[in-house]
Amino acid sequence: MQRSLLLLCLVLAACAQPTPQPAQPSPKPSESPSALPSAVSSAVPEASATPLLPLSAAEGNLIANPGVEIASGVARPEDWTPDFWGTQSANLAWESSEPFSGKKYLSVSVQDYVEGDAKWIFKAQKLQENSWYEYSDYYRSDGRSRMIWGCSTDSGQRFFRTVWQTHQSKSWAQNKFRFYSSSFRDCNITMMHVLDRNGYLHTDHHQMVKTTPMPLKRPLVSITFDDIWTSSVTVGAAELEKRGWKGSYYITGKYARLPNAPQYAHVDEIKKIMAAGHEIGSHSNTHPLMATLTNNDVIAELQSNYDYLKFLGKTPEGIAYPFGDFSDQVETETKRFHQYARTSLVGLNDRSADPFRLRIVPVTTETTTSELFTWVEDAEKTSTWVIFLFHDLQPGVGDFTYTTPVTQYIQLLDYIERKKLAVVPVNQGLKELKN
Ligand SMILES: [Zn+2]
Structure with missing residues (x-):
C-alpha cells in the first residue's frame, strides 16, 4: 500500500x-x-x-x-x-x-x-x-x-x-x-x-x-473521488447529500476488497453510496500504470473491475485512469468498456471536450482555497464544466499529498452553493456536453 x-x-x-x-x-x-x-x-x-x-x-x-x-x-x-x-x-x-x-x-x-x-x-x-x-x-x-x-x-x-x-x-x-x-x-x-x-x-x-469560446448551455461542476477512501464515502458523500448533490466515485476493486484496511471503504459502504444515487466509475482493478501493461493486461484490468462493479450493482459508465496514466492502446481498449474517461489532464471542459479526454482540477495539499474558487469562477464566467478530483478527506493536512482538509472541501461546496451552480455527476455532465 x-x-x-x-x-x-x-x-x-x-x-x-x-x-x-x-x-x-x-x-x-x-x-x-x-x-x-x-x-x-x-x-x-x-x-x-x-x-x-x-x-x-x-x-x-x-x-x-x-x-x-x-x-x-x-x-x-x-x-x-x-x-x-x-x-x-x-x-x-x-x-x-x-x-x-x-x-x-x-x-x-x-x-x-x-x-x-x-x-x-x-x-x-x-x-x-x-x-x-x-x-x-x-x-x-x-x-x-x-x-x-x-x-x-x-x-x-x-x-x-x-x-x-x-x-x-x-x-x-x-x-x-x-x-x-x-x-x-x-x-x-x-x-x-x-x-x-x-x-x-x-x-x-x-x-x-x-x-473563440465554445460554451455549454450552463456552467457545470462535478465533485469526484478516486481510489475509494473511507472518508470520501462518509463525510464526502454526506456533505454532497446535504446539498442535494451527487458525486462520482472511481473505485479500485482491489482496495475495496482489502482485509484490515479501514482507510478504504468496503462493499457495504459502496452499496450505500450506490443506493444514494452517486455515480460509480472504474479506477482499474489493481491501480497499475496502465500504459506500461501488455494489451492483455490492460483488458484484464478493465474487464475485471467492470465486472466487479456490475456485480456490486452498477455498470460503470466511466473510468478514471490510475495516476492519470494512459496511452493510445489504453484509450482504444477503454472505449470497448466505457463511455468516457476522466483523465488527470488539467483544465476546463468546453463544448469541444472529448469524452475520452475529460480534464480535471486535482486538489492536493498545494491547492489553495482561493485557487479552487478561481476555477469555479472561471467555469461560471465561461459557461464550461469544471471537474474537481479529491482523494482522502481528513480533519487536518497529513503527509499524503492527496489528503484534503474537510474544512477546505466544505468551503468549496459552500462557495459553489452560494453561486447556485449546477453540480452533477460526470455521467450527467457528459449528457449536457453532447446536447
Ligand atoms: Zn488512484
Whole structure:
C-alpha cells in the first residue's frame, strides 16, 4: 500500500501539481546533428509537396519563429531554448531531415531515462486574461508525449500543469487543444511539448492563437473521488447529500476488497453510496500504470473491475485512469468498456471536450482555497464544466499529498452553493456536453 501511495504521489505530482522542481535552464544543444531513428527516416512527411507555413505574428500567432526556420547561431533556432531536468541523457537538436514544412524542425531524444523531461521552449509571455487560446503543432514520435503549461510570475515563482498529451505517430501528425487563460496569478505563459521517457519527439509548425469560446448551455461542476477512501464515502458523500448533490466515485476493486484496511471503504459502504444515487466509475482493478501493461493486461484490468462493479450493482459508465496514466492502446481498449474517461489532464471542459479526454482540477495539499474558487469562477464566467478530483478527506493536512482538509472541501461546496451552480455527476455532465 505504501508503495502504491508513493507511486500515486510521484506520478500525479508530475501530472498535476504546481511542481516544485524547476525546469532548469541547462541548455544542451547537440554539438553534431544526431542521426534520425531509422524508423523515422523512412517516413514520408504528409505535407512535403506543398509545405504549409505556420501563421505569422501578424496573423495572430504568439509564437515567434514558429517554423524554426530562422537561425540564432549554428545549432539553435532564434527564440527557442533547449531545456531539460532530472536524471536522463537528453539530446536537444535542430534538425533538417524531412521536416513537416520549410527546412527545419525541433528534435528531442532521451536515453537512460529515470525522471524529469526534455523540451524546446518558446518565450513565455502574458496572455490576455479570461480568453481562450488554441495551441497546435505538428509532431512525430515513437510514443506518448505531454503538453505542460508553464507559468512564471514576475516575482520569480513557477507553476506547471500537464494539460494535454499526444499518442505515438511515426509520420507528422497534428497536436491541437484549447485552453483558457485564467486570472490565476500574474503569469508569463509558455506551452511546452515535453518528452519524459526514452525515445524521440520531433515538432514543427508551432502555433498559439487566440480563439473563440465554445460554451455549454450552463456552467457545470462535478465533485469526484478516486481510489475509494473511507472518508470520501462518509463525510464526502454526506456533505454532497446535504446539498442535494451527487458525486462520482472511481473505485479500485482491489482496495475495496482489502482485509484490515479501514482507510478504504468496503462493499457495504459502496452499496450505500450506490443506493444514494452517486455515480460509480472504474479506477482499474489493481491501480497499475496502465500504459506500461501488455494489451492483455490492460483488458484484464478493465474487464475485471467492470465486472466487479456490475456485480456490486452498477455498470460503470466511466473510468478514471490510475495516476492519470494512459496511452493510445489504453484509450482504444477503454472505449470497448466505457463511455468516457476522466483523465488527470488539467483544465476546463468546453463544448469541444472529448469524452475520452475529460480534464480535471486535482486538489492536493498545494491547492489553495482561493485557487479552487478561481476555477469555479472561471467555469461560471465561461459557461464550461469544471471537474474537481479529491482523494482522502481528513480533519487536518497529513503527509499524503492527496489528503484534503474537510474544512477546505466544505468551503468549496459552500462557495459553489452560494453561486447556485449546477453540480452533477460526470455521467450527467457528459449528457449536457453532447446536447
Ligand atoms: Zn488512484
